[in-house]
Amino acid sequence: MxxxxxxxxxxxxxxxxxxxxxxxxxxxxxxxxxxxxxxxxxxxxxxxxxxxxxxxxxxxxxxxxxxxxxxxxxxxxxxxxxxxxxxxxxxxxxxxxxxxxxxxxxxxxxxxxxxxxxxxxxxxxxxxxxxxxxxxxxxxxxxxxxxxxxxxxxxxxxxxxxxxxxxxxxxxxxxxxxxxxxxxxxxxxxxxxxxxxxRKEVTGHVANRLTSALFREAVHLLAEGVATAAELDDVLTHGPGLRWALQGPWLTYHLGGGAGGIAAYLEHLGDTHPARWADLGEPELNDGVRRMIVEQVLAAYGSRPVPEWTGERDRQLEALLALKRIADPPT
CATH class of the missing domain: 3.40.50.720 (NAD(P)-binding Rossmann-like Domain)
Structure with missing residues (x-):
């Protein structure tokens, strides 16, 4: 192109x-x-x-x-x-x-x-x-x-x-x-x-490429029995998801380097990432995996209709946005 x-x-x-x-x-x-x-x-x-x-x-x-x-x-x-x-x-x-x-x-x-x-x-x-x-x-x-x-x-x-x-x-x-x-x-x-x-046309733009990368690994971890669908959601919503509402990956790792910032992080921990990248999954979204996903998601969330979950999500987003309006510095 x-x-x-x-x-x-x-x-x-x-x-x-x-x-x-x-x-x-x-x-x-x-x-x-x-x-x-x-x-x-x-x-x-x-x-x-x-x-x-x-x-x-x-x-x-x-x-x-x-x-x-x-x-x-x-x-x-x-x-x-x-x-x-x-x-x-x-x-x-x-x-x-x-x-x-x-x-x-x-x-x-x-x-x-x-x-x-x-x-x-x-x-x-x-x-x-x-x-x-x-x-x-x-x-x-x-x-x-x-x-x-x-x-x-x-x-x-x-x-x-x-x-x-x-x-x-x-x-x-x-x-x-x-x-x-x-x-x-x-x-x-x-x-x-x-x-x-x-700045450049790519399939899925930016945000959906990032979320697709996360979803692919979530599918892999579920299919391999590392964690259930509910446990994967809990890991994100009680851990990195809270931080992601405030800072993206680059600020996260910049702060992870302490006073030395991103350069110090890369020097001390940068080499740990390629090993994890090499071990990331490449799952197939075949019929068996699809059934497993549906079964586990319904087991976790099927007791309430989707509109109820949607309403709860929206209320939580409103509260989060209100906090961000207070916490985010003016630009």
């Missing part, structure tokens, strides 16, 4: 119509499943008008899903606008409100489906409107291929649940204009998110 080269916009005259990233323009949320409903609630919580479009879902179901998450936000201490933005449903992309200033696309994880939606969008929206895809693992370069205005297409990947977790990974494609990336970063900051620009 060749390195990404900044691509100047092919329509500089039309670019002047792009609103400021902190404007009160309508936001189009395209695809209103778990991720899209969370995005819709968040944008509304921050005071932006939101238009929902998802031909595969009933309007009332979309409204209810967004309203449930929005109600959670409005009752929380998570900063938002004094008045929530209106949430409306359009039957199709041909019925959008005027002045849509940003698109958050959350369609099914299919390259063909996303490309088809972008072709339809390009026939409706002005060329300056930034389009961000919530894709988990597809690349912006592939999504924007075939677009008439690929310079405004990028990845804006949230972490689930998007109405609570601040992270958004912003990834440019080979044809994405740097001005569009900068605008998207400013927009996400303006609506209270924590955008991180990923």
């Amino acid at each position: 060749p390195p990404r080269r900044p691509r100047p916009c092919a329509c500089q005259g039309a670019m002047t119509g792009r609103p400021g990233p902190d404007g009160a323009f309508p936001v189009l949320v395209l695809g209103v499943g778990t991720i899209g409903s969370g995005w819709g609630a968040w944008f509304s919580h921050r005071g932006l008008p939101v238009c929902l479009v998802d031909p595969g879902r009933e309007p009332a179901a979309m409204q209810d899903a967004v309203a449930a998450r929005l109600g959670q936000l409005r009752q929380s201490d998570i900063p938002g606008a004094e008045a929530a933005g209106d949430v409306t449903v359009a039957k199709s992309l041909r019925a959008l409100p005027e002045g849509v200033g940003f698109v958050q696309e959350n369609a099914t994880e299919s390259l063909d489906a996303k490309q088809a939606l972008l072709r339809e969008l390009e026939a409706i929206l002005p060329p300056w409107t930034v389009i961000a895809s919530s894709t988990t693992s597809l690349k912006a370069s592939d999504i924007q291929a075939g677009c008439r205005h690929p310079e405004r297409v990028l990845v804006g990947h949230p972490f689930n649940p998007p109405h609570l977790l601040p992270l958004v990974e912003v990834v440019a494609g080979h044809q994405t204009d740097d001005a569009a990336v900068g605008w998207a970063m400013d927009f996400y900051r303006a609506v209270g998110k924590f955008p991180v620009r990923v």
